Every structure is written in C-alpha cells, then in structure tokens.
Amino acid sequence: MFQAYINIFVIFSLMFIGYWLSYKQWFSNRTADTFSKLVLNVSLPANMFLTIIKNFTKDEFLSLVSGMIIPLLSMMITYFAGYLWRRFTQVEAKHQGAFSAMFTFSNTIFIGLPINLAIFGEKAVPYVLLYYIVNTTLFWTIGIFELAKDNPDFGEARISFHPLVMLKKIFSPALIGFIIGLIWMLFTLPLPSFVDGLGSYLADLTTPLSMFIIGIIVYFGGLKNLRMTKDIAGVLFGRFVLSPLVVWLLSRIIPVPELMLSVFIIQASMPVQNSVPILVRNYQGDEEFATSCLGYSVLLYMVYLPVLLFFFF
Template sequence: MYALISFALSYAVAYLLVWIFKIRPGRKGTFINVVANANTIFIGLPLNVALFGNKALSYFLVYYVMNTISTWAVGALIIANDSPEKQGNAFNWKKLLPAPLIGFLVALVFLLLALPVPEFATSTLTYVGNLVTPLSLIYIGIVLSDAGLKSIRFDRDTIVALVGRFIFTPAIMLTLLVLGGDILGHLPHLEAQTLAVQAATPALAVLPILVNQAKGDVKYATNVVTTSTLLFIVVVPIVNMVATALL
C-alpha cells in the first residue's frame, strides 16, 4: 500500500508539474516517467544489496514489482500516446498492453500457479531479458556520441524533472512512511529505509528507446536519464541519511 499510494501521488505531482511548466508534447511522457518511475533493477538492486544486504531483498522486491507494473502498465502507455505529431483525440488501444507487460503477466500466472517451466526456456528467456538494460545503455551512449557530451543540458524541463525525481518522489515516500503508520501500519525499519532509497533512484534506462518508438524528443529523454544517473551518486546518501534520522 505504501508503494501503491506513493506511485499514485507521484503521477499526480508529475501531471501537475507538466501543467504548471507547460511541458510540450514529445517530452510529457518522458517527464512524467522520470518523476514517477525508477531504475530499480539495474541500479536499485545492487544499491540496495550494498546498503542493506540480502536480508532486505524481499523488501526491495515489493517496490520493484510495483515499479514494473507502473512502468509498463502506465508509464509506457503515456509515452506511446505522447507524440509531437497530431494524432487526434483517438486513444490507441493497441498500445494498452505493451509486450513487456504481457510478459510480466504471463510470468505472474506461471508463478502463482506454480507451473513448471522447461530449463531451456528459462535459460533462453533469462539471457534475452538480461540484455535489455545493457542494450538501453548502449543506445544512450550512441545518442550521446552522436550529439557529443556537450549536449548534456540542464535546461528548465530537465531541472524540473530532476527535482521531481530526487526531491518530490522521495519526499512523498518519506512523508507516507512517517505519517501513515497509524493508518497503513508501521513497517520494519529496514523495509521503510529500502522503500525510501528506492524512491530516489535514477530514471529508467529504457526511456530513450520508448520515446524513440513514440517519435518523441529522444535527446531530452537521453539527457534526463544521463543526468539523473550521474546525480543519484550525490542524492542517495542524502536520502538514506534523512531516512535513517526520520524512520
């Protein structure tokens, strides 16, 4: 419930910021995803293990599952329907179920029903799945190489997105953890710290690929992913320190 409410409030804040700062089409989807969704598996997992050890892994998985559902059921859909090209008011139902979400749902069925999966299928799908984040980072590197490192910009849209990712979203989670105990139930200290730290991880590495498919602003997506990945090194220790003091 903490994770669910946190994501819902983060989307609300992201849409409010889009309206206040008049983020243009082609960037809206990226902006909302940067504020609401985190790079949990590539950066969040090793970070969590380094900070809290394997004993906090089950707590991490709670946030990871919610982040995965949020990314592929909501975030990817927002990006797919955010294009600078005029598409009218028709909703694109074909993009309601992106392939990663279908894969997640199928895997969930196998997990809940304890259905056996052949070893060759498990190995093959694991190898393919492990390529996603590295390929995303290679793609980001290619775009940066073409544009040059000087293309990294801290323009208004980038700064506001980073503020949302590193200040608003962790603040929402911390506020829920501090004030929501009487309503939602108090969490173990380690679990509360895990949720707080995961809320401050960088933007999704796959954003530029999703934005490219939607014909959005790929340079902006690459810029916010790169800058958030660089800045999180400074932000996460601060968030962890604040979480330790408050929780």
C-alpha cells in the same frame, strides 16, 4: 554505514568500468542490449528464485504483502504531482508524456537492485521486488499511455498499444522467477544442490552486468550532448526529492518494518528508467529530452545517494 559507502563505491566503480570499456570500444550499444537480455531473462530470475527461498518463511512473506500499499499510493501521488507540475510550469507539449513517466517511475532493477544489495544485503531483495512489481505494473499501463501521447499521431499510437503486450511486460521472467520461488517456499520443497549451485552462479551476474549496462548507456548517450533545461530539472526534482519524500510521509501514516521502508525510500529515489529513451524513440517522441534526463539522473545520483543516506539513515 561506512561499509555501505564502500559497497556503493564498488557498485559505481563497475559502472565506470562499463563506461571505460565502451570508450575503448570493447562494448557497443548492442552489448548493452545483450547484457539487458541476460539480466532480465537469466540472472535476475535466478536471483529472485533463490532469494525468496533462502531468506523468507511463509509467515514472513505473507506479512510483507500489505506493504505494497505504500509504493502504490506514493506513485499515484507522485504522478498527480507531476501532472500539476507540467501544467503550472508549462512543460513543452512535445515531451509532456515522457516528463510524467520519468517524473513518476524509477529504475528499480538495473540500479535499484545493486544499490540496495550494497547497502542492506540479501534481505532487501524481496522488498526490492515488491516495489518493482508495483513500479512495473503502473509503468506499463499509465507510463506507456503517457509516452504514447507524445506521438504526433496519438490515435495511431493508442491503437498500437495492446493489453497482451502490457501483460507480457508485467509478468516478466524476473517476476515469474519470484513466483516460482514463492511457490517453492510456501510448499517447503527441497532445493537440489545442482539448482542451488547453478542458480547462484547466474544470480551473481546480476549486479556487474546491470552496472555495465548503465555505463554503456551513459557513454553512448554522450556527456557532451547533455543540456540542462527547466523540464529536465523538473524530472530530477520528481526523482530525487518528491518521490522519496512522499514515501517517507506515507510511512508516518502507514507503519511498515524499518528495512522495508528504507528499501522503498531508496527505490523511490532511483534515476530514470533506462528503457524510457528507447520507448520514446518507438513512439516518435522527444528522444533527446529522454536521453538527457537519463544521463543527468544517473550522473547526479552518484553525488545524491550519499546525501540521501546521510539524511534518512
């Protein structure tokens, strides 16, 4: 476990480097956009493709699919709990949708993948992706619907939400890379050395670029602009307490392999998705609230994660 703490320190050091280089004006908001595109469209698909080929057999993978029931049920329960929370605590009307989306859905790739790799190694990646598939599917359906409701003109926001856009987001390059790797593995096709070498180099970009992105977002979000409110505290409770607790409780009813459960708990406790403030801006919602939630969740996560590991692992 000591080595896991060292690995986590290395991961967060990458985030601080991204923050520092943003302060030195080496990085800008556009840099974060470029890095995001590189991760989502190039390095992450390569990572998913190689991981499923190198770490799993057909029988091993088929045994994993049933485990998706825990992420699915946990997110639905957390979403319902968030709905009750916002009603009984009188969450401000202007950001109720953003509250529900951030209360329920986590940052499964830009922070989730590097952290799980640091703690559990490459064997965790397929479990990370299983959680990611469920998280992404529900976010781009239920989550987007909630964000759209914060638009002052909700009728227009609802019209602008198109199923094809949703499908494009769900079937992301990362998921497509996973599917291709799955087909490759199921048919036991040989892996050319050129593809293996090139893919490995691209896959290795995922962790540093992901953490640079988080550092850039935190810097340009502005630490001095962060303001704690009861609604932000509610989002943090959903992310750091309720969501992982629900996963753990479900595992008492639905047995899953130990490593799968560990990854699911870590994934469930991730900070707010870094895309939420951008989407809130697009839907003309409360961008300041979304940005503050993201900033607080990322910063507090550095203290929270060691505590989580101590109690659960």
